Amino acid sequence: MSGVDTVRLRALLAERKRSARDVSRSAGLGETALKDILQGRSRSPSINTLSLIAAELDVPLSEFASVDEGLAPARSRQIAPAYLPVRHRVAAGLWLSVEEYAQDFPEPPQAVVPDSRYAEWPQWLEVVDGDSMNLVVPAGRYVHVVDALEMGYAPRSGDIVVVERRRMGGHMRERTLKEVQIGGQGVELWPRSSDPKYQTPLALADADETTEVQIVGKVIGVYWSMG
Template sequence: METIGKRLATARENAGYRSAREAAETLQWTYSTYASHENGARIPKIHTVRKYARAFGVNASWLMTGEPKDAKEAVPFEPRDRIGAVPVTGEVQAGHWVEEESFSFHDNSYVPMSPDPQYPPDAQMAFLVRGNSMNRVVQDGDYVIAVRTGHSRDAVENDIVVVRRRIGELAETSLKRLRFVDGAWQLFPDSTDPKFQKPVYLGSIENGDSVEIIARVIGSYRPLE
């Protein structure tokens, strides 16, 4: 008997994600939670099913029940189908550590900008900026547009990047500026706030910390108030 987990795995594979971990890390989901839904250990709540359906481009009803038979039949209209848009996949905020995905997806969770034609559209994502750790560049409430690592050139000095830090099951996603200082790659805030001045070493493992670049920022968007 086909289960929600099996349909979720099918949707994930058809969306181009080779593994549950790749999907979770790319889409800013907690891996252990997503994996438990895909392997059938836990049944996701309806709002979570809708989030998965939007991310993988399938019908939420099909994920839940297997009906309609065509996974893409009657998928709700998305704004990107008409004008082109970049999906918002999470928030970036220095010092904000979470176990579960803290960003709430909505039907209009898209930045109204066409994907940059230099990069694959499905490798581009937007992040909502929270806080002032990069306020010399972007402000609280702005969005940054980024390309997943591996789908564009490697980050170079002075690029702004999306950084994932982990301590056990906790994760922090933030923006940093990449610099080569004293013979090592370091990730700096770019802020006027004295609280956000200390760099992080790329690839370091300190006190259980793992640090990696997950995307390179290629632009920003500021909604009109």
């Protein structure tokens, strides 16, 4: 990465009437990620971080940053060609605070492009941590995810989905992979694991006054880490 035009970045924020904190959080980064870039505290932000910011502002990365030849261009909605960033860690049973939850992830394990069948909606990669779905997606793999909320996803039996549970008004979050099964009890979200800890379903109806449960992504591909 050879440079970030902070003046242009500030102008883009003003044009869209958004704060640096809002963009950082919506992009799945730490709350101060963009502010640190603007104020010069983050002098060498990763291409993944800048890709997420560009996608959130709906501009190509070249709009505010120059990229060294050979690096992958940013993913940006409605802009192609593009490579998908790693946006989340999906790990059943691991509750994270908002600060821990929003991490700056490494570069994708390989160049994965958006699926044209879902070109209208945001897509990204998530790294799998844990054994709740190890019979289908072992730990260490990367899943290709489409935004279930923006696409208006309707659950179908057999689909693999990303489920997010939130506690304490969203201050504690957990992301987990599950397989959709629809039966007499409605939509159930099942682990597919060899671990005895993960043998019971999570129901969307489990949401209550203290915990929200929501399908946030549909998995459309799985990739091996390239180390």
